[in-house]
Amino acid sequence: xxxxxxxxxxxxxxxxxxxxxxxxxxxxxxxxxxxxxxxxxxxxxxxxxxx
Amino acid sequence: xxxxxxxxxxxxxxxxxxxxxxxxxxxxxxxxxxxxxxxxxxxxxxxxxxxxxxxxxxxxxxxxxxxxxxxxxxxxxxxxxxxxxxxxxxxxxxxxxxxxxxxxxxxxxxxxxxxxxxxxxxxxxxxxxxxxxxxxxxxxxxxxxxxxxxxxxxxxxxxxxxxxxxxxxxxxxxxxxxxxxxxxxxxxxxxxxxxxxxxxxxxxxxxxxxxxxxxxxxxxxxxxxxx
Amino acid sequence: xxxxxxxxxxxxxxxxxxxxxxxxxxxxxxxxxxxxxxxxxxxxxxxxxxxxxxxxxxxxxxxxxxxxxxxxxxxxxxxxxxxxxxxxxxxxxxxxxxxxxxxxxxxxxxxxxxxxxxxxxxxxxxxxxxxxxxxxxxxxxxxxxxxxxxxxxxxxxxxxxxxxxxxxxxxxxxxxxxxxxxxxxxxxxxxxxxxxxxxxxxxxxxxxxxxxxxxxxxxxxxxxxxxxxxxxxxxxxxxxxxxxxxxxxxxxxxxxxxx
Numbered sequence: 001x002x003x004x005x006x007x008x009x010x011x012x013x014x015x016x017x018x019x020x021x022x023x024x025x026x027x028x029x030x031x032x033x034x035x036x037x038x039x040x041x042x043x044x045x046x047x048x049x050x051x
Numbered sequence: 052x053x054x055x056x057x058x059x060x061x062x063x064x065x066x067x068x069x070x071x072x073x074x075x076x077x078x079x080x081x082x083x084x085x086x087x088x089x090x091x092x093x094x095x096x097x098x099x100x101x102x103x104x105x106x107x108x109x110x111x112x113x114x115x116x117x118x119x120x121x122x123x124x125x126x127x128x129x130x131x132x133x134x135x136x137x138x139x140x141x142x143x144x145x146x147x148x149x150x151x152x153x154x155x156x157x158x159x160x161x162x163x164x165x166x167x168x169x170x171x172x173x174x175x176x177x178x179x180x181x182x183x184x185x186x187x188x189x190x191x192x193x194x195x196x197x198x199x200x201x202x203x204x205x206x207x208x209x210x211x212x213x214x215x216x217x218x219x220x221x222x223x224x225x226x227x228x229x230x231x232x233x234x235x236x237x238x239x240x241x242x243x244x245x246x247x248x249x250x251x252x253x254x255x256x257x258x259x260x261x262x263x264x265x266x267x268x269x270x271x272x273x274x275x276x277x278x
Numbered sequence: 279x280x281x282x283x284x285x286x287x288x289x290x291x292x293x294x295x296x297x298x299x300x301x302x303x304x305x306x307x308x309x310x311x312x313x314x315x316x317x318x319x320x321x322x323x324x325x326x327x328x329x330x331x332x333x334x335x336x337x338x339x340x341x342x343x344x345x346x347x348x349x350x351x352x353x354x355x356x357x358x359x360x361x362x363x364x365x366x367x368x369x370x371x372x373x374x375x376x377x378x379x380x381x382x383x384x385x386x387x388x389x390x391x392x393x394x395x396x397x398x399x400x401x402x403x404x405x406x407x408x409x410x411x412x413x414x415x416x417x418x419x420x421x422x423x424x425x426x427x428x429x430x431x432x433x434x435x436x437x438x439x440x441x442x443x444x445x446x447x448x449x450x451x452x453x454x455x456x457x458x459x460x461x462x463x464x465x466x467x468x469x470x471x472x473x474x475x476x477x478x479x480x481x482x483x484x485x486x487x488x489x490x491x492x493x494x495x496x497x498x499x500x501x502x503x504x505x506x507x508x509x510x511x512x513x514x515x516x517x518x519x520x521x522x523x524x525x526x527x528x529x530x531x532x533x534x535x536x537x
Contacts, residue, residue, distance in 0.1 A: 002333035007398050011391040012318075015340040019496065022383045023307070026503040033507055037514045037523040204446065208426060208439050218425050225418040225447060228411070268446065275438045 060145045061153045068157040071130065078126075082119040082162050083169050089115040090173045101178045108177035109187055109238030113231060115173060116166050116191060117198060121220060121227075123162040124202040127154065128210045128273075137210070141277055148266040151273070155203045155266065163195040179242075186241040186251075193254040194234040200258075200265035201226045207272035230257065290369045292509045293518035299502035306499030313492035320485030328482075337395040338482075342470070343490040344387040347497060348416060349451055351381030354497075355423070356448045359441030369505075371437035372512060374444065375427050376504035380497055382420035389413060400464060408457035409465035416454055419447035433512050 430436035
């Protein structure tokens, strides 16, 4: 890369890594949100069962 | 003054806020003390070389006043929020934007005006050339109300949050940066012997816009956060 | 009501949009990655060396599309913020809040790749000129929106407050765009024009535009994914969200049963 490789490759790496994180983050959050919804549902049905 | 008119409401609000500040007038010294400490730290950090300090004097005074103002912003609505009078203000039949403009004016008078009076002392601590002092004071006189108005909108968005300090700083920073650029820019230009009217005029234009728009934005923001 | 209005209202319904976004997102990701790969090949392999900057100019193929996206995303966020504040449409609230992290990501990439490009070309990692400073301010505006939305528990109120903040900051977007015209900046002026010929050679232009298209499609892919999660979070108590959560658990069980 004409001697500029030390600049070009880190720049492209940042691009790919940040977008990869951008793709992964919602997946992790989705898992957490769904688990929370299931937890609230379990607590609600447990409450209504004991009523 | 007929009771029940908007004018009566505004003057009552102003009177009440001034009385409240007067009752805790010791607290009003806190921003001044903070600004003094911040400015005093720089000679310790950078060495007392007068030429070093002279170069950064105007900027440091500006930043010190900006940070003091930021800390003082919290007191704008907190007291009223905690005892419920803020909600009453929002519910009142008088134009909320006008009432908030009065509150912001009193807040500026009691927090920023003392800082303006102390500014020459702060400038002297950093060896600011005396010729630049009028420009610095003009820039501060235009910038501090602008900062109070912009800050009020952001405080309105975070009113009632318990630990809103860092969040408030984050919200306010992007909006404060242009004011700082123009204000400190005018002083630095004057210090370098260049033309300095343009940034001051920009500050003035911004202030005029903010005087009209910020109270309206503040009212809208308050209605959102108190909903 | 006529079919267009009916379709519009249906799209705005959380479970419907959840389904549609779920169907579209994988396709958008796929197309974005394919176009991106094509653009990278064109930019890194096919495009010739620049006579002035040598190979270092190749950072343009990621820096400029991300810069365009940082502004486009803010505009998209602001439009949805306006709709959310005026008409209180739930979907717009979520779309606005979901755009913020994506915009922040693109702005961050712009600043970092720009800084890396600046070191060999300008001799400095950073300079406080108008373009760079206003882009940094844009990043802080995104952080402010994200932070304010996260700080308020009631998600509808949080979205309204953060939308309001987003609209206050919209004035920065034209400042970023026109900064190279209004001030003397170290950053160069525009070379790619919407109308009329661009000042860049064709074999450098097509990878740039392809990557721009790829990043736009990526934005929508990521937006769909994040909006789906945002809708689940907002509508957690509703039946449709509960059904999704239970189906998700059932899928996990069959996976562990078979695996």
